[in-house]
Amino acid sequence: MNEAQRAALKAASGWYARLCSGSSDASEQQAWQRWYDADAHHRQAWQQIEKLREQLGLLPGPIASSTLRGVDHGRRRLLGSLALVGLAAPLGWFAWQSDTRRYWLADYRSGVGERRQWQLSDGSELTLGTASAAQWHVDGQRRLLRLLSGEALIHCPGEARPLLVETRHGLVRSQGARFCVRSDEQGSQVAVLEQHVEVAPLRHLQSMQTLTAGHHLRFDAGQLGSPLANDAATAAWTQGSLIALDQPLGEVIAELARYRHGVLRLDPALGGLKVSGSFPLADTDRALAALEHSFPVRVVRRTDYWVTLVPKV
CATH class of the missing domain: 3.55.50.30 (Phage tail protein beta-alpha-beta fold)
Structure with missing residues (x-):
């Protein structure tokens, strides 16, 4: 791969993340179209992302995104989902963004040594631990919290729409649980304090496993670890x-x-x-x-x- 192809692939990954963010508007869609039409390398890079998306397959159904109206059907199929796990590969949003960029683009952030709390638009309670960051998206079908870095305590009200917590390694789904999620370079961990959640690694999103209250597990993009009993140390950071x-x-x-x-x-x-x-x-x-x-x-x-x-x- 030459320098032009690498640059086009990086740009394509960036466009994918921006268009799937839920905050793009018509002018950004038009800018993407101009970028797509401007160079054969751009089109080839976009096709690589589409192909990779299809190869990874087996993703849950799309999250509707009003920002993608007007994009032709073939591209809307890819872009119209928030892609619950970004792009699920090294081309993905998590890999494309530097740690610093991810942090400053976040909707919610905490500084080094801080522990901060918010109430989200759906009534969920979010607590971030030290140097943590998260993005939030809600629509008529799902509630999505992308944990960009660090650790979070989430207490979500039970309702028809599931709450999805995405890390670079996989997905946690909840409908009323109180639980902690932590993500670092090596993997992610989820610990359930009340109710239960479902967890799936990035490469096997249709194979969700239930994790009940009083248990935690670690996972990476390929597999889930064995559930272990919580102890006094599990969520001590929240105190x-x-x-x-x-x-x-x-x-x-x-x-x-x-x-x-x-x-x-x-x-x-x-x-x-x-x-x-x-x-x-x-x-x-x-x-x-x-x-x-x-x-x-x-x-x-x-x-x-x-x-x-x-x-x-």
């Missing part, structure tokens, strides 16, 4: 705490690092140390002090933004 239950210190530090600016590092010699305790997420310096007091570690500060935990001698 502002990090609870470690005989957990490797490396995992605890990685989680605390999400809640503070700068660099938080761990000496490799401490990676296997297991720790337990409850640590405040709103004050990570206090959490580090608690670790230093209770375990054989020492906190070394070059600056407030460069902190390393080393073995205590």
Whole structure:
């Protein structure tokens, strides 16, 4: 693939995301048509996306989008759905947008160390954890929350329209549940606190599995993990705490690092140390002090933004 083809494919993916966002208007549709007609590379790139969409197939029925009126039938078939999982491939919205761009385009955002709450237009309650972002779309058929990054607690009222939560790895469907969803580069996790949800990985969206209250599982684009029982740590972030239950210190530090600016590092010699305790997420310096007091570690500060935990001698 040459540079022109790569550029056309990137642009096609961008147009796909914009036209499926639910916020495009007639002028944007006309601009897309001009882009499509302007170059053979553009048309070939668009055909690749359509072909990939068809190959991935087996997607749930389309979500109607009034923004796509006037687009010819063949293209409307692709664009008319919000494509519940973006494009479900490396050409997709999640891959095309950089992390920074996704964050600033979001309808709802939280900063590093923040926990923010909103009531959505359908009455659902949304809480975002640290450095998280989400987009929201609602129409006559479905309610769609795209979790772009981070973690969310959702409590949705039961009604005929399902609430769909999309991550880069798959889909969660609910009609009245209270549940948490988290997404990172390696995969996503859903934990059900009340009622039940259905979960499907990106590549198998028609094979939804029910997950009941009191359980959580991780999934990636290809498969679901085994359901596990929730424990005190599962949704502790919603109460502002990090609870470690005989957990490797490396995992605890990685989680605390999400809640503070700068660099938080761990000496490799401490990676296997297991720790337990409850640590405040709103004050990570206090959490580090608690670790230093209770375990054989020492906190070394070059600056407030460069902190390393080393073995205590």
